[in-house]
Amino acid sequence: MPTGSPFRSTPALTPTSIRASVPAQAGAAPHQRIGLLSTYPPKLCGLATFAAALEGALVRAGHRVDIVRIDDGFDDGVGEPGATPSRPTRVAATLVNGDAGSVRNAAAVLSRCDVAIVQHEYGIFGGADGAEVIDLLEAMDVPTIVVLHTVPRLPTSHQRWLLARITAIADRVVVMSRTAHERLTASYPVDPRAVVTIPHGASVPMFDAAADVEPRHAEHPQLLTWGLLGPGKGIEHMIEALSLVGDLDPMPRYTIAGVTHPKVFSAHGDEYRHALMEQSRALGVAGSITFDDTYRDLRALTRFVASSSLVVLPYDSHDQVTSGVLVDAIAAGRPVIATSFPHAVELLATGAGIVVPHADPVALADAIRLVMTDNDVLSSMVAEARRIAPSLSWASVADRYARLSDVLVRTAAAAAVAM
Secondary structure, three states: OOOOOHHHOOOOOOHHHHHHHOOOOOOOOOOOEEEEEEOOOOOOOHHHHHHHHHHHHHHHOOOEEEEEEEEOOOOOOOOOOOOOOOOHHHEEEEEEOOOHHHHHHHHHHHOOOOEEEEEEOOOOOOOHHHOHHHHHHHHOOOOEEEEEOOOOOOOOHHHHHHHHHHHHHOOEEEEOOHHHHHHHHHHOOOOHHHEEEOOOOEOOOOOOOOOOOOOOOOOOOEEEEEOOEOOOOOHHHHHHHHHOOOOOOOOOEEEEEOOEOHHHHHHHOOHHHHHHHHHHHHOOOHHHEEEEOOOOOHHHHHHHHHOOOEEEEOOOOOOOOOOHHHHHHHHOOOOEEEEOOHHHHHHOOOOOEEEEOOOOHHHHHHHHHHHHHOHHHHHHHHHHHHHHHHHHEHHHHHHHHHHHHHHHHHHHHHHHHHO
């Protein structure tokens, strides 16, 4: 960013002052041209899915979105379950990691917009810990919002410096949970006034308020875990848990939906998936488990999740402050059993799910047994998930990004006039 840019010299707005200066919810934010830098379908990753969904919601609200797509060499044209097929007409440029000219071009394309939204994960940009993002941000001449998908609890010194530098350059950084906000502002040298919380979005189906909640879905309760597969998903603990609830009548069926993460596949092939299949055979539950690698677009995935009886997220991570799969499950009105990663502890605190210890098949089995045998517990969890769901809709989330963008654009324009 040039030294004289008005976008870096304006006084920071606190989240409270942002809310106060944004028009009432009854009126939509003015239509804007928004640049969006991210991985993008057919890329296999959660950020690509997030970007396509946010783009779609912004476009439906009347905004123009110019996509600058990050190419990190792992696109395979398949698409993660829930990803939206690529729409090349909206891809204005491609950022090729390690190419300084490409970085400058991406910055120039984004600077043609009213505001730029930059998705951030350490692994998607070039350089050590993705440090090329600094070059990009410094080259841009437009108000910038950086969306942090990861805030490490125990960062390396370079990761800590990098996140602090990103926060200093960007006009605002967005985190998606209270835990991420508290961690970033308490553990990193950042200005809290630059940090805004906007939840991860989800596709919210229409609910029939009068419909009964019945755990014996069809002939068997349907348990579901989905997303890209690889070590750390904790699915082996869930398979062992399933072997501990064999006395339930009817016996639950468990679907594991998704393909192996492309970076995992590149290094290790399908070893993790094959190990899970072998484990299910060894424990005698293979007949109750389905491995489903079907591609589903966002609409089909929403119906698929909503048709399950229970979503299980047995992740090994103690550090995850944002989970799009968790948000999708709650938005679909499904009860959730999850290990105690930070986002689950936060989002399920009001009763939409049950949090269990990590790597504890017995605790998982006990939670499954409770939800599958107690209609009052299940009904209460579903009701709370449905209460929360509207605030997580992509339309609601996109509106919050548009309003934040409008505040930054108006602030920058006022500062430019005053100079």
